[in-house]
Amino acid sequence: MTEIRMRVNGTTERLDLEPRVSLLDALRDHLALTGTKKGCDQGACGACTVLADGRRINSCLALAVQYDGCDITTIEGLDHPLQEAFVRHDGLQCGYCTSGQICSAVGMLAEHEAGAPSAVTPPDGTALTDAEIRERMSGNLCRCGAYNGIVDAIREVAA
Numbered sequence: 001m002t003e004i005r006m007r008v009n010g011t012t013e014r015l016d017l018e019p020r021v022s023l024l025d026a027l028r029d030h031l032a033l034t035g036t037k038k039g040c041d042q043g044a045c046g047a048c049t050v051l052a053d054g055r056r057i058n059s060c061l062a063l064a065v066q067y068d069g070c071d072i073t074t075i076e077g078l079d080h081p082l083q084e085a086f087v088r089h090d091g092l093q094c095g096y097c098t099s100g101q102i103c104s105a106v107g108m109l110a111e112h113e114a115g116a117p118s119a120v121t122p123p124d125g126t127a128l129t130d131a132e133i134r135e136r137m138s139g140n141l142c143r144c145g146a147y148n149g150i151v152d153a154i155r156e157v158a159a
């Protein structure tokens with residue numbers, strides 16, 4: 001067992017974990033934060049996205065011990081305009097991908113504000129176009145196909 005400490009949603013948590021435990025399993029099984037979902041468990045769907053020191057990561061691909069001393073934010077710890085925008089714009093259907101979509105979108109907006117380019121960033125580097133939203137959110141899949149509502153919600157909050 002390895003002892004780690006993380007700040008999770010503003011609370012310092014001390015965990016004794018086997019080094020092989022993923023951050024996703026640590027959050028869900030050891031801290032009962034089940035808002036973060038397990039979809040593929042192999043980095044393909046984005047359902048498990050959380051923020052680690054403000055950066056979005058797939059928590060299924062991360063070992064919890066790698067995040068010793070880090071600040072983790074899950075959907076339970078978010079209070080962001082995107083959450084209501086997703087509701088207003090029907091950015092969900094079954095809801096399974098939603099927490100990952102919202103955590104990813106929060107991280108994406110911060111990346112954009114910090115000037116990180118994407119593959120389709122316009123030459124002036126300023127506008128967050130629909131194409132850019134789709135490209136930057138391409139790591140988050142929605143099997144219900146609620147993409148139009150998701151893009152509408154993000155566009156509204158980004159404006």
Ligand code: FES
Binds near residue numbers: 038041042049060
């Ligand atoms: Fe982590 Fe799918 S559960 S990317």
